[in-house]
Amino acid sequence: MKGTPLNDSSQLLTLTLGPVAHGGHTVARHDSRVVFVRHGLPGEVVTVRLTESEPSARFWRADVVDVLEASPDRREHPWPEADALRAARRGAAPVGGAEFGHATLQAQRQLKSAVLGEQLRRLAGLDRETEVEGVDDDGLGLHWRTRMAFAVTQDGRLGMHAHRSEEVIPVRSMPLATGAIEDLALWDLRWDGIARLEVAAPANGSEPLVVLWPREGLPAKERGKALSRAVAQLPEGVSVSSMDPETSQLLRWRGRSWVKESVAGFEYRVTGEGFWQIHRKAPETLMSAAMGFLQDGGFLREGASVADLYAGAGLFTAPLASAVGPAGAVLSVEGSPGTSRDARKNLHGQRQVEIVQGKVERVLRARPRRLDALILDPPRAGAGKTVVQQLVRSGPGGIAYVSCDPASFARDIGFFQDLGWEMRQLRAFDLYPNTHHLETVTLLTPSA
Known part of the structure; x- marks a missing residue:
């Protein structure tokens, strides 16, 4: 050692x-x-x-x-x-x-369980020990990432940042990535004039996408040459887009500017700038847990009024729409304009679905409504006190809360408790093996 x-x-x-x-x-x-x-x-x-x-x-x-x-x-x-x-x-x-790669998978999950328990005790006053469940376990926690972001060194080599640092360290491997990403061997190529690239390789085996960010300050002509060189070295069968540094618009160079994802019989398109869960089994795992809590609790029925908040490309919106049927109503709210456009395409033809682009707290304030149930999957910062108050006022019987951060999650659970709600069920998933991150799904209901 x-x-x-x-x-x-x-x-x-x-x-x-x-x-x-x-x-x-x-x-x-x-x-x-x-x-x-x-x-x-x-x-x-x-x-x-x-x-x-x-x-x-x-x-x-x-x-x-x-x-x-x-x-x-x-x-x-x-x-x-x-x-x-x-x-x-x-x-x-x-x-x-x-x-966390230096620890066995069993130890990693014990550490994550300890962190979750400590945050719930400190921020929500709950003494709740929860097993962190492995997903698609290979014993090593490798080959699960369907999405990767890389930086590029000054001499054009693929790299990643050190922790809390601007330093870019060259890499020659990425064993957390799926085989579809590793097989591209992007670290064997030169990326002169490129500052950053992202790659998405859907778990269903459909065409991968590489998105390129040219270096800032390059004249338009040099920028075009750098992008042309980068695109030319990528193999056929890989879509390529670039991010325009002046307009922040995604420009398609080859193939399509989005990838096709499949989950439990639902199809989704996700643009290169859009959000999607990175573990190949995460969308199915989280959908099953969140929908299972609401269905088993009797909160979803034909004709119900429900919501999907921080909805992304509509991962939860689609099964919610299926559960409540044409007579129901689904409000789907997402802040990112590009991702909201994806949701509109993914839910096209579902007349019971209303897709709104905007901040959740502003949409809920402008469009107050009664809800039977809802799913929320906020970013790492959590929902926050204002959103929690708005959700409680909407009167749902049950809320499925999906979280990627135990601290903001425990804080929000405390807000719900202060308003007379309680955590009925909780599951935790190791969807980021070899890192300290985890996902939780909980069912919240009004206290008896």
């Missing part, structure tokens, strides 16, 4: 790591100072390199560079570029995006 000490020995500390903390850290102490440490496990004795250590700061941050006493839950990291110990031997930082 040996790493090589970096040149500045004053930035090295030996610490005993304490419990896991939200954000992918363990908590340690140096004298009376709290230190948030990445790439360690509770109980380990490690050497760390301080990455943020202002004397006046309330806490410091650090990365593990050597393990003196290892946890039995530690394993060899499956992604070399994200391995903190290998990076330390090179005198470098690891790429971000796989900060």
Whole structure:
């Protein structure tokens, strides 16, 4: 487990790591100072390199560079570029995006369960231990990402950022990505004049899409040449678009500017700039859990009035429309104009569906209505107090809340409780193996 000490020995500390903390850290102490440490496990004795250590700061941050006493839950990291110990031997930082890869999958899920439980106790006053369920488990947590975003180094090599850094580290692999992305071997190509690229390879095997961002400041002629070179080196059967830096519009170069996704018999188009769950099994898993809670609770029936908030391309809108039928009513609200356009195309012909583009709180304020049930899947910041109050006023019998952040989720659960609601059911899913992230789905109802 040996790493090589970096040149500045004053930035090295030996610490005993304490419990896991939200954000992918363990908590340690140096004298009376709290230190948030990445790439360690509770109980380990490690050497760390301080990455943020202002004397006046309330806490410091650090990365593990050597393990003196290892946890039995530690394993060899499956992604070399994200391995903190290998990076330390090179005198470098690891790429971000796989900060739990040094732990066994079982240990990762135990850590995530501990974080979720701690956030619910601290922010909602709930003592609720929840098992984090594995999804499509291969034993290593690899080959699940259907979407990837890469930066590009100044010399045109594909890379990713180090944690909390603008530094771009070249990569030669990405084992978290599906085989369809790995097979493109984008790291073997040159990307001169390109600042960033994203790739989406749908789990249904349909045509992948690469979106290119040219470097800022390039004259139009040079920008066009850089994009032409980039497009020409990609294999046939891959759609390519670019983001216009002046208009922020997606420009189609080859194929189509969107991908086709399939979930439980529903078809979706998602543009290159649109949101879609990145784990290949995530859409089906979350749809099944959220719809299952509402259906089993008797909140969905023919003719019901329901809503899908933060609706994206309509992942939940489509099954809601099917559940309530032509006599029902579905309000689908999404803030992003491009993603809202996707939803309009995906739900075209469903007359019971009203698609509104705008911020959820503004739409609910402008269009108050009674609802029988709803699903909300907010971004990482959560729904917030104002939206929670608006939802309660709409009078639903049940709410399925899908969350990707345990802190904002627990905070919002506290808001619901303050208004006389309670959490009836809760499931947690490991849809981001080898990272600290997880997804939760809960059923909320008015208290008896």
